[in-house]
Amino acid sequence: MDLKSKIREIEDFPIEGVSFKDITTLTKDRDAFQESINLIVDDLKDKDIDYIVGPEARGFLFGAAVAYGLGVGFIPIRKPGKLPAPTASFEYKLEYGKNTLEIHKDAISKGDRVAIVDDLLATAGTVAAAALLIESLGGQVVALEFIIELEELGGRDRLKDYHVNTLVKY
């Protein structure tokens, strides 16, 4: 299936000059959604994964479906103040400003084999921070899985230490 044809491009969102990749048209399409999740599950099934980690909010959507399909647990990474138990946090720089991610400290144990799933690989800022957060708790980041890759932003170059799989490239 041509998954790219199921993704809607919306010009000048959220700001002028950006061509936003809208995955809601892909998730609404039952066959495209099934195939997207199945392709990620297939890529992970021989990697002895313990947990899928997904960043809020679109990483919840794809990550939880992958966890269910793979038969493993799902662990959320959230914006500050959302997780109720003690957290580890990681602050990282964006092009303008900064962002902080949190994970429950007791969510990851030493040696846990983890795959991170998110919708979009752009500059890789979020996923690189998420990987460091998992590793700081003793987890092993075995794979990074994305629906979309924006190749010209060079995110993959920042992730050379990891197995990276993306389904649709722009």
Place this chain on the structure above:
Amino acid sequence: MDLKSKIREIEDFPIEGVSFKDITTLTKDRDAFQESINLIVDDLKDKDIDYIVGPEARGFLFGAAVAYGLGVGFIPIRKPGKLPAPTASFEYKLEYGKNTLEIHKDAISKGDRVAIVDDLLATAGTVAAAALLIESLGGQVVALEFIIELEELGGRDRLKDYHVNTLVKY
């Protein structure tokens, strides 16, 4: 399986006097997560559902896994400003203040059979607003599915026109 035993209770979060139901311990447990999603899929499988709708952010997590398990599409409901294409919105009152939900206008067509999936049935404010939003676009809300129900808050009484299924009751 005793799903309730997989949910962690955290006192005084997010404010004093509240016993927060933490579903991250359930989603991390592979068997509890599988069973939760399977129970919802089983309840929906004879209802001829076209789409699962899930509200941001925990509704993405459970809703997308249910959509994948049921073999249907997933449609997100989001906070204002997050969806890139033209939206329909609905403002509703909270105990203190108000909230607004948005859905893509073209996500729902007349006659679409929809189930809403979310983590928690409390006062039912969010799900009632989500149902009205779907109905305003011509969709038919066939079922409302939740992991947790806080019975003393009486949310179910506000949802008498709907099929309501909850997995764990407090």
